[in-house]
Amino acid sequence: MxxxxxxxxxxxxxxxxxxxxxxxxxxxxxxxxxxxxxxxxxxxxxxxxxxxxxxxxxxxxxxxxxxxxxxxxxxxxxxxxxxxxxxxxxxxxxxxxxxxxxxxxxxxxxxxxxxxxxxxxxxxxxxxxxxxxxxxxxxxPLLMNVPGEELPKVTHYYKDPHLYAFQNVVVVGANNSGVDAALETYRKGANVTMVIRSGELGPNVKYWVRPDIENRIKEGSISAHFNSELLEIRENEVDIRTPDGIKTISNDFVIAMTGxxxxxxxxxxxxxxxxxxxxxxxxxxxxxxxxxxxxxxxxxxxxxxxxxxxxxxxxxxxxxxxxxxxx
CATH class of the missing domain: 3.50.50.60 (FAD/NAD(P)-binding domain)
Known part of the structure; x- marks a missing residue:
């Protein structure tokens, strides 16, 4: 007591x-x-x-x-x-x-x-x-658990698109955070590639944003690999497993919006x-x-x-x- x-x-x-x-x-x-x-x-x-x-x-x-x-x-x-x-x-x-x-x-x-x-x-x-x-x-953050995820160029917290101006950017994820990161960095001049595990964009993508991202993908302004995943991240490139095989592309930053x-x-x-x-x-x-x-x-x-x-x-x-x- x-x-x-x-x-x-x-x-x-x-x-x-x-x-x-x-x-x-x-x-x-x-x-x-x-x-x-x-x-x-x-x-x-x-x-x-x-x-x-x-x-x-x-x-x-x-x-x-x-x-x-x-x-x-x-x-x-x-x-x-x-x-x-x-x-x-x-x-x-x-x-x-x-x-x-x-x-x-x-x-x-x-x-x-x-x-x-x-x-x-x-x-x-x-x-x-x-x-x-x-x-x-x-x-x-939910990690991807892929080689190279610990590199400084990888972030799970996207903040300001200006950092990515004129860079080769990979965005992992297709929900609101991933879609926002892809669109905003694209509009700052980034070369954006989206890596999307499923066969479509997230079902909860904001209704006023969905047409924008769909049209940017359709016209090829933003590249999108559906049914795909990031395999490895290196200093200047990444490997992506796609339905058409493994693709290696040049890369400066990875924005992992994985939740x-x-x-x-x-x-x-x-x-x-x-x-x-x-x-x-x-x-x-x-x-x-x-x-x-x-x-x-x-x-x-x-x-x-x-x-x-x-x-x-x-x-x-x-x-x-x-x-x-x-x-």
Missing amino acids: TNKKNLLENQNHYDILIIGAGPIGMACAIEAQKAGLSYLIIEKGALVNSLFNYPVFMTFFSTSQKLEIGGVPFVTINPKPNRNEAVEYYRRVAETFNLNINLFETVKQVTKNEDIFELSTSKASYTSNNVIVATGFYDV YQPDFAMLRKFGIELPESLCPAYNDETMETNVKGLYLAGVVCGGLDTHKLFIENSRVHAEMIVKNISG
Whole structure:
């Protein structure tokens, strides 16, 4: 009992510790604030770090209203907001609510002592009655596992097309991120080749973008190898396995838009059960995991199915969690 009393009297003790300062982590903090609960958000990078690392000219599929949190209007003159507008919007939300956030602080370990969580980071130690993991899925790319993937010219995070002007660029993948990278780098003068594992473009490619990429491929402005895969990456060329055999082409950069996954190693370290499907175990009415007092919020709940949850349909997690904690 003495040990627990000391933990509760710790000046770094909170009702809730929230891991991740993305839109859903911020939504959880806003709900905690409304409920009169003490909280702290801990984020290893910048505010809304995943959105910050999105391509500079990315346009959201969702309307601005569906991205709103905390009742703060997201005003834009465009039908769909872009990445820069979203980053600024969430910064203003954090400012409006004066959210308690520690940025550029990495969570190292979460342990439980009786019913109190002890959390250690790269900068400090904290205790709390509850922990919410709202870390998204953008931190761990799905690797191609091909020779040469470790070369500096290979990236799984496409940012700005200007870097690729007048270069020979291979884009791996045919969903929104791959299509955007192909079109934007092509329009900066790159010689673009797409390598697509299936026989067609991704089914969820944005409807206003699909005709553009289809026409660029049809006219030959962008080369596309369907039912193909990258075999090897070398300093100045790559090998592609195609239905017509192995092709070797000149190459300066590879943009591997192969997708991302939650940090499963971190979830296991926290004691969260991960079945073979890799979909974390949680109560879908309260978002509480198999560890009492440890909750999941946002895209991290979907496991490998990262197309199931988005900002607009996981904002409700914040209300569900805080209601259960304060109830």
